[in-house]
Every structure is written in structure tokens, then in C-alpha cells.
Amino acid sequence: MTPDNTSFAYTAYTLAGIIYLAYVLSLKLRLRRLRERAIAFDASTRPRSDRPEGA
Amino acid sequence: MTSASEPLPTARPRRDPLLGVAIVAVALVYVRALAFTPIEVRQGAAQKILYIHATSAFIALYVAFALMAIASILYLWLKDEKLDRVAESAAEVGLAFTTVVLLTGPLWGKTIWGAWWTWDARLTATLFLWFIILAYLLLRGAVEERGRRARYSAVLGILASFLVPFIHLSVYLFRTLHPMPILLKPSAPSLPNEMLVTFLFSFAAFTLLFIALLRLRYRMATLRDYVADREQERA
Secondary structure, three states: OOOOOHHHHHHHHHHHHHHHHHHHHHHHHHHHHHHHHHHHHHHHHOOHHHOOOOO | OOOOOOOOOOOOOOOOHHHHHHHHHHHHHHHHHHHOOOOEOOOEHHHHHHHHHHHHHHHHHHHHHHHHHHHHHHHHHHOOHHHHHHHHHHHHHHHHHHHHHHHHHHHHHHHHOOOOOOOOHHHHHHHHHHHHHHHHHHHHHHOOOHHHHHHHHHHHHHHHHOHHHHHHHHHHHOOOOOOOOOOOOOOOOOOOHHHHHHHHHHHHHHHHHHHHHHHHHHHHHHHHHHHHHHHHHHO
């Protein structure tokens, strides 16, 4: 007789989905923070004459 | 080391088409596995955990950690920072895949063995490997000097990879509850055709996801080193 353990399969798939999505989000977030830091750093070190007017 | 004269590595598209394709492919695997693949008669629906558990294990052990070891060996030889970034990225993405393996395995084990966990050779060695890779990443965070960090972590990465063949062979070497390989074995795969197609489709989709995550993680490491170089130049 085939056991009814569908809930275990769905739980496993849900858990895997959560782990992978959380990892993607963590990568995106860390990348965005670094990008902002790099852009801010570049802007602060750029010579004044290169900056757009009013900056 | 990245030079200050190099262009800012932020000038890349914000949307990553490969990541999008990989996520869609994994979603299709979910649909095919859960709705269109037959249920195994003796194990029930829990057998479908195979399509995420085994494929994640495959990619973590034989792709991610193998890549980490190869890149680490090449780094010690060539001292190219790009290789250190590849090793670091492969280790972190591999850790995410191994986490999935260690979380989905007990759910399958509970339905088949009646226990969430047993301290048998394969399960224990996989858990050890997870801890070693975690230590590898913590070590990278703890050592500030970049050359030393790369050297230490390359050695640890190579040593950690020695566990991979042991994990693969553990089911032959020890008495274990874990099933024998169904694909990576000398004889033909022991899966009916429909299940085999789902497994191979899942393998392709998760490989795509691995490549997309590896690219993203590598890009992050490059940008981090760029920022560190700029800050060092300024100081």
C-alpha cells in the first residue's frame, strides 16, 4: 500500500524554495550595498571640476 | 588586486537574465515533479524529495566543492586573485546547496526510516563538510590581509574537498541506511524513464541556478575588492 506522506514532500519543496530565494535576496542586497558604497566613494574622491554643477 | 584606474565594476545590468531563466526553470521543475511525475508505490509522494535533494547534493559536492578545490589549487600555484574569488564564491553557493540537502534529507528519512536523522557515515560526513565550509567562510571574514586570507582559505578549501570522495564512497564502505547511488554508478540508472527525465530536468535547472548564483557571488567579491582597494588608496 502506498503511504500518504504528501505533506513531507511539499514541506521539503517549500523549505528548499525558501533557502534558495533567501540566498538570492541576500546576494542582491549585499551587491546593492557594495555598489552604493563604490559609487559614493567614487563621487567623494572625484576632482571638484568633474562634478556636475550644484553637486 | 584591482587597480584604481580600472572602470567601476558597477556598470553592469541590474537585471540578470540568467538568474531569471534559472528561477523559471526551477519553478518548472517544481510543477513537473509535484504534479506530473508518478508517485513511487512503496515510498509514496515523499520519494519526490529526490528531485531536489539528490540534485542539490550532486551540484554541491561534485560541482561547487570540486570547483572550490580546483580554484584553490590553481590559486596557490598562480596567485591570481580571480581564482581566489572563484573558490570563495563556489564555497558559499555550495554551502547554500548543502543546507538544502541537510534540510530535505531528514524529511525524506522520517518517512522511510522512521527517524529524522541517523549518525551514519554519509549523513555525518556531509554535516561535517557543511561545518568545514562554514568555517572556511568565517576564516575569510576573520583575516584582513588579502594574500594571507586567500592562502589560508585555499589550504582549508583543498582539505575540505577530501571529504567529497569519502562521502560518495561511504555507502559502499560502511553499513548505512542511506540508499546506494541511482545514477553515479557503473550500471544503468535505476529509475523509470518518467522519473529519470524529471531528475535530469531538475539537474539541468539547478545547474543553471548554480551558475547564475556563482556569477552573482563572483561579481559581489570583485566589487568588494574594488571598494577595499579604493579605501586603501585613500587611507
